[in-house]
Amino acid sequence: MPPISRRGLLGGGVAAAGLAGAGVVGASLAGASDGSSPWPGPGVAETYPFRGAHQAGIVTPAQDRLHFAAFDVTTDDREALVALLTAWTAAAERMTAGEPAGPVGPVEGAAxxxxxxxxxxxxxxxSGLTITFGFGPSLFRDADGRDRFGLAGRQPASLRDLPHFPGDVLAPGRSGGDLCVQACAQDPQVAVHAIRNLVRIGFGTVSVRWSQLGFGRTSSTSSSQETPRNLFGFKDGTANVLAEETQALADHVWVGEDDDPAGSWLAGGSYLVARRIAMTIETWDRQTLAEQESIVGRTKGTGAPLSGGDEHTPIDFAMPGSNGQPVVPVDSHVRVVHPDHNGGARMLRRGYTFVDGTTDLGGLDAGLFFLAFVRDPLTDFVPVQQAMSRHDAMTEYLRVTGSAVFAVPPGAGEGEHVGQALFA
Incomplete structure (x- = not known):
């Protein structure tokens, strides 16, 4: 066996604990003994099947690295769009299996x-690569209301641009998109390679509208994973919907067959909400520990609610504090966004930390790239965000600079391209 590289030690490749039905395949590194091909071949390290009832990259145990890209479709030719989705499907299936993007390797073709x-x-x-595709509202009707691809009649009612929330300072160049691709992996170069090759394949049919690199997952999607921390230093996503919660997935993540007649093609899929949230971490870092914990509503060390217990102890919102006010403040983050205060709304979050250099003022351009999969953004996301933007003390330290929503079709079956039911 070849020696383990420094990339292998630092970049990930830690196999997630077995998740029933997830289809994780573990295999030893293998290759041609005669050295005829530098490509390691399929089935190496950690792989997830590309095809299935649902797209990978949703309930898949969240990987450590992300490259996300939103695209504008630059053609009005429906057949060209279908051809692109067919080519993307083939390339994604190969890359997630550890193979090259094309049928011929990077150095085996004609010189x-x-x-x-x-x-x-x-x-x-x-490296546990998953590639997940989504369709934006503008694919169905563009900014001028044109139905470029004959899809307007199949646009689900819930696939609409998100409303403008108080505190949003959205940059058009960081928002929206006809298509999106989420590539997650344990190695950043593997995720970047996936997006780069899909961009290359799409040349002449799509152009990149915006993209985002992320590291350090900010939520867990499986009970096998520890709750991670965000740049504020607090555990994030304690109450996240997990892959093992079958009923919660059905209620809050997967689109039902009867949810929307126009969107019947989306049954078994989901909606993806993407929000680029810049954190003013320099200001946050000057707050006292007590103030930080009051804003969040949890202890910084263990993640336990201020009402006591451990991280997963139910929060006692009625418990009084020494000042006569609730020990979990009324404007604390955990109180404002809790399902009990938002009609039971829950999400499956797959967000990532980002640090994109410095701002014009010399502070870090850093924060949370929020990704959440929901059954219906109008009921599972919008009310929670409205409450947060109006009442959450944490919003003083947040600025949302990018926003988008996409319909994520169900998984592709054998011989199908992603989203095939939409074009049937």
């Missing part, structure tokens, strides 16, 4: 032609 894979993932394992 006088561009290779059909960019090559930066040569020698790297699959």
């Amino acid at each position: 006088d032609l561009p290779p059909d894979d960019t090559g930066e993932a040569i020698g790297l394992p699959a």
Whole structure:
């Protein structure tokens, strides 16, 4: 067996604990003994099947790295769009299996032609790569109301641009998009390789509208994972919907067959809400520990609610504090966004931390790239965000600079391209 590289030690490749039905495949690193191909081949390290009832990258145990991209479709040709989705499906299935993006490896093709894979993932394992696709509202009707692809009649009622929330300072260049691709992996180069090659394949049909790199997952999607911390230093996503919660997934994540006649093609899929949330961490860092915990409503060390217990102890919102006010303040984050105060709304979050250099004022351009999968954004996300933007003390330290919503179709079956039912 070849020696473990520094990338292998630092970049991830830690297999998640077995999740029933997830289809995780573990295998030893293997390759041609004669050295005929530098590509390690399929089935190396940690892989997740691309095809299935649902797209991978939703209930899949959240990986550590992200490359997310939103695209504008630059053609009005429906057949060209379908051809792109077909090509993307084939490339995604290969890459998530640890293979090159194209049917021929990055150095095995004709020397006088561009290779059909960019090559930066040569020698790297699959690293738990998942690739998830979504369709934005503008794919159905563009900004001028045009139905470019004959899809307007199949636009679900809930697939609408999100309303403007108090405190939003959205940059058009960081919002919206006809299509999106979420690539998650344990190795950042594997995730970047996936997006880069899909961009290459889409040349002439799509252009990148915006993209976001992320590291350090800010939520868990499986009970096998510990709750991570965000840049404020607090545990994040304690009450997240988990892969093992079958009923919660049915209630809050997967679109039902009878949810919307126009969106029947989306049954078994989900909606993805993406929000780029900049944190004013320099200001936050100057607050006392007591103030920080009061704003969040949990202790910074263990993540336990201020009403006592451990991280997963139910919160006692009625418990009085020494000042006669509730020990969990009325404007604390956990109180404002709790399902009990939002009609039972829950989400499956898959967000990531980002640090994109510095701002014009010299502070870190850093924060949370919020990703959440919901059954209906109008009931599972919008009310919670409205409450948070109006009543949550934490919003003083947050600025939302990008926003988008996408319909994520169900998984592709054998011989199908992603989203095929939409175009049937």
